[in-house]
Amino acid sequence: MSTASQADSTPLRVVLAAESLRFTWPGVKTPCIDIEAFRITAGESVFLHGPSGCGKSTLLSLLAGVLVADEGRVSLLGHDWSQLSSAARDRCRVAHVGYIFQQFNLLPYLSVLDNVLLPCRFSARREAQAARNGSSREEAEHLLDQMGLDRNLWKRQALQLSVGQQQRVAAARALIGQPEVVIADEPTSALDEDRREAFLDVLLTACVENHSALVFVSHDQRIAQRFARHVLLPEINRAASTAMAVDA
Secondary structure: OOHHHHHHHOOOOEEEEEEEEEEOOOOOOOOOEEEEEEEEEOOOEEEEEOOOOOOHHHHHHHHOOOOOOOEEEEEEOOEEHHHOOHHHHHHHHHHHEEEEOOOOOOOOOOEHHHHHHHHHHHOHHHHHHHOOOOOHHHHHHHHHHHOOOOHHHOOOEHHHOOHHHHHHHHHHHHHOOOOOEEEEEOOOOOOOHHHHHHHHHHHHHHHHHHOOEEEEEOOOHHHHHHOOEEEEHHHHEHHHHHHHHHHO
């Protein structure tokens, strides 16, 4: 067999995996997540969609170890989140996951640049990766330039920015240091069409260049074609499909 054929047949590395996953919010009788299997491979771009209330944001929190499953297993790079302490989950997350939260989670009194550099402050791995071609500050500035954020805003506190500007800062923070996984929860909701397309260009290109897997949640079906795989969450989440059947 040729070298090329051998490379083509090499299985892709699984970076995120959920198996027999169940999660129920405290005080609620029925689970909101019930997924038999869901896997993300290195470098893969996944568009995750579904109606409101089907568990999209909850699933992202479980994949990133922000929440821990009641049953089953969620693993990042082979590490089972449930087997790690809260502090260890935080360290693992900041080292390997870039998360664009729906509410951004910027530190309001820090500058734009300092917010982008936060992952590098908490992870030696992200700092080293960001500084591969210079310094982490230069990488942060490069990402903000790519996001189209005017340089005269970079020293402002995050609370002084518009919602759309904050969204782009949150994306730059998620991308710095080439994390293996980028998780994005409705990251284009506050952007106009031109900004949305430019944002997607930067995000998708950065993930390809860094071989980062991307899990992207959105209601905007117009952008679905830009992703390699589409997942309708109610089709894999038995809790959501059951709830929708009852509502119908």
